[in-house]
Amino acid sequence: MKKTLLNISLLAAIHILATSCSDFLDKTPTEYSSVGFYQSEAAIQTGVSGVYNSLYIDMGYLCPFNVYMEHYTGMAMERAENNTIGAGGALNPDNSAVQTWWTRNYVIIARANSVIAGSAPYLDKLSGASKQYLAEAKVLRAFAYYNLISTYGDVPFFSEPVTVDQYKDERTSKVTVLDFILSQMDEAAADLPWIAQDRGRVDKAVAYGLKARAALLGGSLNYGGKSKSYFATAAAAAKMVIGQRSLAVDFDDLFTKTGQTKADVRNEMLFELMYSDQGVKKFHVIGFGQVSRNYGQTGRHPSALLADTYECIDGKRIDESPLYDPKNPGANRDPRFKSTLWMHGDTVQGNTKGTDAGRVKFVLDVFNPTTMFYNFGTSTWESKINADINSGAAWTSFANAGVGYMWRKFSDEANESISSTTCNVPLMRYAEVLLTYAEAKIELNELDNTVYEAINMVRNRSGMPNVSADRIGNQDKMRQLVRRERKVELMLEGLHFVDMRRWKIGDIENDSPSYGYPVALTKDAQGYITSGGYADATPDMVPNFKKTPRHDLNDIANYDAYKSKLKVRDANRFWNEKFNLYPIPTVERDRNPNLTQNEGY
Template sequence: MKKLNIYAVLLQVSLAASLFSCKDLLDKEPNDFSSGGFYKSEAAVKTGLTGVYQNLYYFPAARLPFNVMLDHWTPMATERAENTTIGAGGSLNPDNAVIIAFWTNLFGTVARANSVLSGAEPFLSTLEGKSAQYLAETRVLRAYAYYQLIANFGDVPFFTKPVTTEEYKVGRTDRAVVLDFILEDLEKAAADLPWITTERGRVDKAAALGLKARAALLGGSLNYGGKGAEYFKASAAAAKQVIGQRALAQKYDDLFTKQGQAKADVKNETLFEIMFSDQGSQQYHWIGFGQVSRNYGQTGRHPSQILVDTYECIDGKRIDESPLYNPKKPSLNRDPRFKSTIWMHGDTVQGNTTGNDNGRIKFVLEAYNPKTSFYNFNTNQWVENVNADINSGAAWTSFVNAGMGYIWKKFSNETSESVNLQTCNVPLLRYAEVLLTYAEAKIELNELDQSVYDAIDQVRVRSGMPKVSADRIGNQDKMRQLVRRERKVELIMEGLHFTDMRRWNIGDLTNAGPSYGFPIATSLDAGGNLLTGGYKDVTPDMIPNFKLSARHDLNDVPSYEAYKEKLKVRDRNRFWNDRFNLLPVPQLEIDRNPNLKQNKDY
């Protein structure tokens, strides 16, 4: 059989992986999944499942997990090169290599899962041990792949069994049909899964139902098949089953570091994750290395000003409404998740380049001057040295040149291992999301009862924020605004805003113009040297306008028009077209299968 399309492939893969807390999950799979009669034992089913899990290791950029990349295509973040967010620069086209690889990887997961499920079907009456659990896990992973496909591409080819090269040449199935299958399959899978897996890295009942809640929320928000209310009810019901079965970690920061993830409470919150390891056949990523300061990494991705300005003040009010907000010191008195997620000018950064004491680094992040203060661990003193973010051959990529004046602390705040060999796991689904999904589904149904406030309160209180304020109780619009705000600041860089942006239909608000960033320094001496720095030059009126329209206000989308000339600017050519609400079907696939049709206006 010729390899014409990824979802028509009879897979032949040889793997060897031994991951932290997950050795049995990722051992070896057979050389030929198409062997007749292979899946007639528990061991064979488990081995086949290993290959399905392995497809989670999809890196669209150098050792960068796919979900982290997704949020960098939204206005919440930027990549190193300008005009790479959705709607900018024309790179969103059917020949985009990353989009082709994304499609291919997702259908590869479907193909592997179909092979295992179909191969085991003749032996269901005789399979023993954990076979039913492993087959249920396979269903969950297939459902996850199909969720990503319909969320990003809309209607897609739909297969539940292995196909031949002739059978694959079908058209696209309505996304509502695919969604209904996902929801039914996840419910079926949940029945054969334990609430909490005993083997870290495997999906369990909480993950299956959490993914069901996520998928149904998508259908509700976009009113698939005119059944929006039905899907919102399904989302709330699935999430409700999980609520109380798991719990939040005590500290938000622990969720994104190697040391923190070893704690039992962090494991309890993390329902589904990509596993990494520094043991055996190492599996590592470069999230931190690709987003920290040029002083010890290779900056390529940056938080945006829109995200920064989404964080409330500690009083629970937005920055344009709180008396606590000081534009000269924007990180002061803010939601603690601001400092857990972002480093900015003046912050003390710590990291490690080798994983031992010799690689420790500690310095003050400086956005304006060619030198900054570094801590000497041998003398226990601070010394001034060259600031590579301003004064180096690669400074053009730094957070002040390619970026907007901010650096990701999330996934970067590692001191115990090397920033370029990170092995902290990457969450794909957390209990916090389940709580917020439940709340959003109920809010959209206008069922504003105490359970909604309790769900949001759990997430906010864990982070040190006040509970839902009295003025929001019973107000659907204010609650809708709050839950959307919470999803942004709680879940950013976990790959969810890429879909949320489409669900809420806000692309035209957030992607239609340039990206603005930190304040430009204006106080210079006669030689052109900085006397102060941009934040000292900030005036009290430099507070963004969130009320350009009711939709801007609802979705916390700021306008910087009144003082934009005082700010860093990039992505000047960014624009919006409604076609960006879906990714284009790869032209390569359309050429191979003439029955596929392209998404509108591509």
Template sequence: MKTTSIKYIVAIAFLSISASCSEFLDREPTSYSSSGFYKSEAAVEDGVSGIYSSLYINLAANLPFNIMLDHWTGLAFERAENTSIGAGGSLNPDNAVISQWWGANFNIISNANGVLTGVEPYLDQLEGKSKQYLAEARVLRAFAYCNLLTAFGKVPLFTKPVTSEEYNSTRTDEHVIIDFLLSDLDACLNDLPWMAENRGRVDRSVAYGIKSRLALLGGSLNYGGKGPEYFKIAAESANNVIGQRGLAVNFEDLFNKAGQQKADVRNEALFEIIYSDQGVRKTHWIGFGQVSRNYGQTGRHPSQLLADTYECTDGLRIDESPLYNPKTPWANRDPRFGYTLWMHKDTVEGNTNGTESGRIKFILDLYQPTTKFYNFTTNTWEIGTNADINSGAAWTSFANAGVGYIWKKYSYEKIESIGTQTCNSILMRYAEILLTYAEAKIELNELDNSVYEAINQVRNRSKMPNISTDRIGNQEKMRQLVRRERKVELALEGIHFGDMRRWKIGDLENEGPSYGYPLPTLATDGRVLQEGYDMVTPDMVPNFKKSARHDLNDMANYDTYKSKLKVRDQNRFWNDKFYLFPIPQRELDLAPLLGQNDGY
């Protein structure tokens, strides 16, 4: 009898892919024993399709896993205070979401191992794209192991289906796992095209991307004392992709249905979870769970720490730029600020049912019980009830449960219903490859034009200026910049979950309460007498230089004026054991030899 987490299952491929995508997940392979099955290209394709279907991991209600990961860092948080499993009391071995994350990734691994092992007797007779499909299985296995290493550190290394007795073994050192995966990926690179013919499949670009992620993790944490070696591998792997793919013209196009149909977006989006509005629909609730209460729910919020990381248009941090005015913090900012976040007085557009009648357009308001809504029939603005302030569910809104910001990324859908979105969820894109290359080279102190060009490509796409001359040749200043770029470029994509651990900045991001927008002056009956931004004074600029580490990592501190700000998570705390998740108690009960991570 095999344990639940590593039991070999070929999941039902329940998807239908839109006409612009492949139909490779339309198949419905049934559960079967791998023995004697993989004798043909079609059988191998079916088995690998089952691995892809196991990528649909919802760590919250109908929410792709990568969206949830950054909410376990200081860049974002969940609706209820002090509940994030990235910090605080809910991070424990009995946490069901942690157990789910462990089990889901081992499910991918066991599915991949089942295919790779089941095909071994028939390798000599397989034809067509069989080798490509098997290479995809190896890439997906490496992807799952990268997720596990990032979250749990040492985990068991399984390369074949295992019995419960074999599962009850000790965990494998991180560098041993990484070395195996790097070698395994190298062995299959030539069996993959640079760009997958069928959207949603992994390809050579993704394989190199996973190599660079693994090596960047190993280099940053110096696994096995091999830090420099891993950084070199990370740089070389990323560099192999540079020039093979490219950036989309418009940043915003990456995160909505219409934009994702464009060829340049397809070129940047290396690895995606595919959704569909055709046939048997496959939808998600990314936008629905993070927009205004005026047309959705609000369960996840961006943080002020993230908002204050975006530079001004002159390329300077807000505490250094003469363009920054704390009274109008939305003005003169890196365009990615406005592409990623909505805030007070922004015009929000969306759709409630996917038809012309479902279009909605209104002014986001933090303070007032009414706001302006656009009437598309009369083409006029009208006053209506502001559900973010004046409704039974207003306690969940960006004004109450949040700190004044809403995710615009993945929410800016004017045609599709916000409750049944089918835009793809991106797991890896070319911008990450460029920034990984730059970071690895910076850590090696190999500062050259290729590093500056990689970062400038990402910045210039969003109309931000080139790297300033004072950073050229300065490793510390370049380290600061590439970390800043990874945050503002890749927020809400699950990347910072690993970056926070690699950079060891969990204490900085979670050292105290979450602060936000300036509070209003209220009358005794609760009416707003003066809105918060109207009362902001010039000195209300965060301090990024509380320590050298705060400065390096762009960590804002609000102590000098925190009494004037919205605050939540008063009891938030950090312990260094949180850099690794605990091994789920369920798994320890099944396999005691796994052992627990320190401190739990």
């Protein structure tokens, strides 16, 4: 009999377990051998809990992978200049994040394979929820394989525990892996309810949603020359979910602990990483790593490319709307702008301790050494040192390492400590399914009312107008709109990391420095701005989105006409076509010489 073997890199990571707020996730199996263990519902449930626990892939500083990986695109940035693994010199086979992403997804696969294969001899006698749990394991395994093929392309493929003979296997075609994902989701869906009884479990909506997401990838990149077929599959799978779930009433509720207690939010959140302040606390520090130096440790920043993607409330892009004002660029914008971003002049509320004593409230200022803070004891505003400008760590702030914007999304918590937040993190929302359906139908040039209705539901929820009349029946204009919607609706949820590659726009997102707020031209002896900045912005300081038809289609702003007046960083940012795929980690190729490297690395 062949001795079963987990990949060495998986063995190194297999002990890393996470807990969660749900009972079913609190259980961690102590044995991953498939021999005689998974004979009962209880054993299978415990084994699948281990698969769920593997989803907590922290790419750094207790920040979930989907949030972190958005900063590997042109829509966001890490605080170190030109050091992102999305564009620039840091993307190489020895990068630790490249290795972590590979290894941790294979941990998910290994654990799922152990449960699925280990239970196979006992399927006829299994009862209760056993088949549901096994279906969940198949969905989670497919999720990991989707992550791998969307990042690395062809990858080693195993649907059972790895044997000694398989340890030197070559990479399997991404087309084969994708087709496996699609077939598995149909199989899994048959044994899943439309909405899981226990929050945090995957269900039928997730299975079909993942099928739609994966097929959209295959269609966009024309896997196996089957683009049209994959788009049709994506549309059909998304359509299965439409009507089975619904959107939350308030967009902001989706990203706060209080909001996530509401039933309508639960309905939209198809798949989420679960966190809790109960029992053994399970928390993340997303907010701490992206807010002002006045109460956090800024390390990740949104870009002006993202900020300038949001339409004005009339439904027009900022270069086309009379409502856009360079002196006050946050005014009259799609409400999701304010829900996702904070900028100069905004009032920020937060908490450093999770108690009344830890409450903070102040005005963001990108220019001056002091700003206004609210004194909760006296109910008055008072001037204090602005750590974003006047502190030893000010170099990391949204004014210096960033370009004038901060993430409000996942940061707007007034009651919990910003350094131990327990709001859940969405991995899939109903809004994504609606936009996936619309995009697939648009790519098929099947522009019917269902497409407009799907997009309108997402836009109307945030108070934006319906699809404009000039877009009806126009494939290019609809393609532009659905891509815009995916950015402004889903940013910081991990999807643009793949979307940028699906749409083949990495070059135009990353071919220029990162520009931002209008800089101060002069300051007085005390360091206060006297000219320049937003107050002196002129009407011509509006980005050019029409540098090329591709820039126009994808809403990529160009600032060349007035770049000398703007904050700039990443002067040496660059894009290479090889970045569309990540390199196979060096350590994996050392262990398995049959693993070929992606082109260019």
